[in-house]
Amino acid sequence: MRISEQGQVTIPKHLRDRFGMTANVEVEISPTEKGLLIRRRPAGKHPVERV
Numbered sequence: 001m002r003i004s005e006q007g008q009v010t011i012p013k014h015l016r017d018r019f020g021m022t023a024n025v026e027v028e029i030s031p032t033e034k035g036l037l038i039r040r041r042p043a044g045k046h047p048v049e050r051v
Contacts, residue, residue, distance in 0.1 A: 011038075019040070020040065023042060025040055025041075026040070026041040027039060027041060028040075028041050029038055
């Protein structure tokens, strides 16, 4: 994988399918000791929507 000039990364289809990352699913990226962790954002309202 490569990062585009706009900072975008494409997650391969077989991984999106395996982990249920369909279009418009929100993800969060967290730093770890080994790199970055990408995971689906838990279901529920976005913090901005709660306000």
